Amino acid sequence: MSTASALPALRLRGISKRFGPLLANDDISLELARGEVLALLGENGAGKSTLVSILFGHYVADAGRIEVFGQPLPPGNPAAALAAGIGMVHQHFALADNLSVLDNVMLGSEPLWRPFSRRSAARRKLLDTARRFGLAIDPEARIGKLSVGERQRVEILKALWRGARILILDEPTAVLTPQESEQLFGTLAELIREGLSLIFISHKLDEVLRVSDRVAVLRAGRLVAERPARGTSRAELAELMVGRSVVAPTRTRREPGEIILAIDRVSTAADRHGMLDRASLEVRAGEIVAIAGVAGNGQEALAELACGLTAARHGRVAVSGEVLAARPRAWIARKVARIPEDRHAVGIVGDLPVWENAVSERLHTPAFSRFGWIRRGAARAFANALVARFDIRLSGIDVPTRALSGGNMQKLILGRALAVGGESAPLLIIANQPTWGLDIGAVAEIHRRLLDAAAGGAAVLMISEDLDEIMAIADRVAAIFKGRLSAALPVEQWTPASLGLAMAGDPVAPAEHADAA
Amino acid sequence: MSELYDIVASSAFWIAVLRIATPLIFGTLGVLLCERAGVLNLGIEGIMVAGAFCGWLVVFQGADLWTGVFVAALAGALLGLVHAGLTVWLGLSQHVSGLGLTLLATSLASYAYRVSFPKVSTPPTIEPFAPLDGLSGLPLIGPALGAQTAMTVLALALVPVIAWILQRTPVGLAVRMAGENPSAVEAQGVSVLAVRTGAIMAGSALMGVAGAFLTLSAFNAFFFNMVNGRGWICVALVVFASWRPGKALLGALLFAAFDALQLRLQQSSGLLPVQLPYQLYLMLPYILSIVALVVMARRAAYPQALMKPYRKGER
Numbered sequence: 073m074s075t076a077s078a079l080p081a082l083r084l085r086g087i088s089k090r091f092g093p094l095l096a097n098d099d100i101s102l103e104l105a106r107g108e109v110l111a112l113l114g115e116n117g118a119g120k121s122t123l124v125s126i127l128f129g130h131y132v133a134d135a136g137r138i139e140v141f142g143q144p145l146p147p148g149n150p151a152a153a154l155a156a157g158i159g160m161v162h163q164h165f166a167l168a169d170n171l172s173v174l175d176n177v178m179l180g181s182e183p184l185w186r187p188f189s190r191r192s193a194a195r196r197k198l199l200d201t202a203r204r205f206g207l208a209i210d211p212e213a214r215i216g217k218l219s220v221g222e223r224q225r226v227e228i229l230k231a232l233w234r235g236a237r238i239l240i241l242d243e244p245t246a247v248l249t250p251q252e253s254e255q256l257f258g259t260l261a262e263l264i265r266e267g268l269s270l271i272f273i274s275h276k277l278d279e280v281l282r283v284s285d286r287v288a289v290l291r292a293g294r295l296v297a298e299r300p301a302r303g304t305s306r307a308e309l310a311e312l313m314v315g316r317s318v319v320a321p322t323r324t325r326r327e328p329g330e331i332i333l334a335i336d337r338v339s340t341a342a343d344r345h346g347m348l349d350r351a352s353l354e355v356r357a358g359e360i361v362a363i364a365g366v367a368g369n370g371q372e373a374l375a376e377l378a379c380g381l382t383a384a385r386h387g388r389v390a391v392s393g394e395v396l397a398a399r400p401r402a403w404i405a406r407k408v409a410r411i412p413e414d415r416h417a418v419g420i421v422g423d424l425p426v427w428e429n430a431v432s433e434r435l436h437t438p439a440f441s442r443f444g445w446i447r448r449g450a451a452r453a454f455a456n457a458l459v460a461r462f463d464i465r466l467s468g469i470d471v472p473t474r475a476l477s478g479g480n481m482q483k484l485i486l487g488r489a490l491a492v493g494g495e496s497a498p499l500l501i502i503a504n505q506p507t508w509g510l511d512i513g514a515v516a517e518i519h520r521r522l523l524d525a526a527a528g529g530a531a532v533l534m535i536s537e538d539l540d541e542i543m544a545i546a547d548r549v550a551a552i553f554k555g556r557l558s559a560a561l562p563v564e565q566w567t568p569a570s571l572g573l574a575m576a577g578d579p580v581a582p583a584e585h586a587d588a589a
Numbered sequence: 590m591s592e593l594y595d596i597v598a599s600s601a602f603w604i605a606v607l608r609i610a611t612p613l614i615f616g617t618l619g620v621l622l623c624e625r626a627g628v629l630n631l632g633i634e635g636i637m638v639a640g641a642f643c644g645w646l647v648v649f650q651g652a653d654l655w656t657g658v659f660v661a662a663l664a665g666a667l668l669g670l671v672h673a674g675l676t677v678w679l680g681l682s683q684h685v686s687g688l689g690l691t692l693l694a695t696s697l698a699s700y701a702y703r704v705s706f707p708k709v710s711t712p713p714t715i716e717p718f719a720p721l722d723g724l725s726g727l728p729l730i731g732p733a734l735g736a737q738t739a740m741t742v743l744a745l746a747l748v749p750v751i752a753w754i755l756q757r758t759p760v761g762l763a764v765r766m767a768g769e770n771p772s773a774v775e776a777q778g779v780s781v782l783a784v785r786t787g788a789i790m791a792g793s794a795l796m797g798v799a800g801a802f803l804t805l806s807a808f809n810a811f812f813f814n815m816v817n818g819r820g821w822i823c824v825a826l827v828v829f830a831s832w833r834p835g836k837a838l839l840g841a842l843l844f845a846a847f848d849a850l851q852l853r854l855q856q857s858s859g860l861l862p863v864q865l866p867y868q869l870y871l872m873l874p875y876i877l878s879i880v881a882l883v884v885m886a887r888r889a890a891y892p893q894a895l896m897k898p899y900r901k902g903e904r
Contacts, residue, residue: 154777166772170769171769186758188758
């Protein structure tokens with residue numbers, strides 16, 4: 073066992089990292105064997121990203137040490153991590169959109185004070201690497217022009233080009249279509265054949281079971297379990313991740329009612345939120361219609377259109393048969409509830425207390441203000457009722473809302489949205505990425521509330537990039553691609569494969585249309 | 590109209606254009622370097638004052654002219670370091686830091702001048718850079734260039750040099766990437782803080798030289814208010830130039846041409862049937878600059894990380 077090849081590729085010993093009161097990593101020890109795929113599984117905030125950030129030198133650990141192929145790795149130095157053969161594929165790609173592929177790959181690879189960049193040699197090497205791993209790329213293409221899948225390819229190539237022997241992939245499939253994910257898995261297999269070792273970070277259980285040899289589960293900063301991928305199960309991993317068993321809510325088939333939201337051949341102006349291109353959709357009372365798509369294909373334009381933030385340039389949008397002006401207040405008055413995509417940016421005002429956020433959408437209604445004065449008593453009572461009813465965990469309604477965890481923040485937004493109708497339920501709920509970034513427990517809770525709302529007669533339009541979520545709670549599904557919507561077919565008529573194709577712009581097969589008609 | 594042609598065809602006009610453009614070229618290249626690395630530097634106005642004063646002072650004390658230029662660059666770089674400390678290391682507002690730096694540097698220069706020369710009524714003078722008569726033999730551009738000093742030639746030569754550094758060298762790539770996506774720079778093992786600090790210091794050194802041109806070449810003394818908004822013009826010219834050195838040169842020449850033109854239009858009587866107040870002529874280059882800015886800036890591709898502080902580990 074004294075030969076070099078017996079050494080693990082990577083060895084972490086007692087890594088701890090504290091951010092203020094939060095212990096993000098608590099005495100974590102891990103090993104990665106050569107040629108192994110280790111999945112790092114855990115909910116948001118479990119400490120996965122912190123751990124790999126320490127590994128790659130973005131952070132310095134408070135305690136612990138790292139060995140790469142037997143050599144100690146100096147802490148807090150990405151250049152040293154790269155030199156030791158660690159490559160990282162960041163979840164939010166570390167690429168400059170306005171520069172070329174080659175620029176992005178080359179940066180930092182040669183001494184800074186050189187009068188000429190050796191571009192042609194670098195280009196040759198990049199093309200060689202690309203060929204060897206079957207990752208076709210145009211070195212002179214601008215990153216901004218590439219698809220998400222291609223950008224990820226550049227991230228991988230960047231690491232390989234620098235001679236990475238250990239590759240860390242942070243949530244690599246989060247932004248990919250099912251087909252692109254398949255391609256990625258093919259690439260990963262190729263990397264393993266070439267002798268690389270991989271750390272694969274994910275919270276998607278099926279994926280983890282499929283690609284990894286071994287699974288390490290993190291919970292609240294601690295390594296709670298290590299299992300060989302063969303011989304464990306989805307259920308076991310889910311329980312390890314959450315720390316208790318989670319019962320996912322199930323959908324019951326209902327007869328949908330009248331048409332609530334009717335979007336008829338609508339186009340919107342192209343802006344930073346994307347655009348819609350002759351999109352048509354109907355959402356009926358009592359059903360959940362999901363929009364599946366890769367981010368940036370017009371989802372935001374649709375969400376903003378469907379709650380009165382933007383107007384249609386062409387076509388017609390009606391709520392219960394009535395065309396409303398594009399003024400959010402008019403839509404809220406018609407009991408249209410909105411769960412926005414980015415809760416921190418547009419959902420809440422983080423520095424304001426919880427009770428002010430709880431009433432912010434209806435501040436001008438007689439319930440909460442009179443003669444221009446806020447009825448503080450009524451507003452606070454409402455906020456307290458919301459906290460109790462939706463089980464929002466906080467230390468008081470006067471705390472700044474940003475202090476809430478993602479799940480509790482989302483429950484606050486959901487509660488506020490569901491209360492839009494006053495005593496009665498909302499007529500229409502626009503939920504854009506309602507469970508993005510939440511842990512399994514909170515996801516189940518949000519799903520249950522949405523299903524309840526639909527059962528209570530609300531029409532729900534849910535926009536999601538998470539196919540599991542769509543398959544779990546939607547009644548009908550339409551795919552969105554470059555602003556165009558496919559037919560909204562019943563969920564049973566979709567398979568992950570057919571939905572993936574539709575998300576990539578393939579027209580839905582005619583047979584399925586016939587079924588829907 | 591023939592009078593207008595006479596003005597534009599005269600070598601005196603082009604001599605003035607180049608002279609007016611020189612500090613703008615230095616300053617614009619300086620702002621451009623800072624902004625390509627992702628940092629707005631509104632300290633330029635004050636850094637130019639400081640450069641003008643420091644450069645002039647050491648020459649007045651007996652140093653030679655190039656030492657004056659070097660000291661002006663050094664003063665600029667030091668003030669740039671202050672700006673970098675506040676905006677890059679501490680991540681504070683780039684607007685506030687820049688404007689504060691302008692106020693600080695302007696007041697410091699005035700104060701130092703008053704302390705050094707408490708009792709003068711006419712500003713003390715130095716012997717400035719001499720025109721490069723040797724260049725007047727060149728065809729076409731000779732007459733205009735021959736009346737300029739070595740600093741103007743340096744400014745013109747810097748344009749391709751800066752363009753080369755930005756586009757063709759590893760350090761230029763690091764600067765551009767720091768202005769587009771600092772996380773990408775960090776992920777490739779290069780320190781964003783070092784790259785940005787370096788770019789700001791180099792850019793601010795150029796701003797200092799821009800100021801020194803005024804006291805060591807264009808005039809021979811230091812006056813209060815001698816920078817007179819030229820720094821702000823440079824900030825606008827960078828947007829006009831879409832952050833490209835070549836276009837920055839074009840913009841500086843364009844502005845200088847408007848300025849030279851208005852001076853001559855004021856003096857010529859026969860061009861317009863009515864006598865306009867001279868203030869309107871003074872406004873001309875600024876108005877035309879705004880128009881040019883509006884036309885050009887609509888298509889400008891901003892460095893994506895401009896004015897976004899970078900903190901390690903944050904996304």
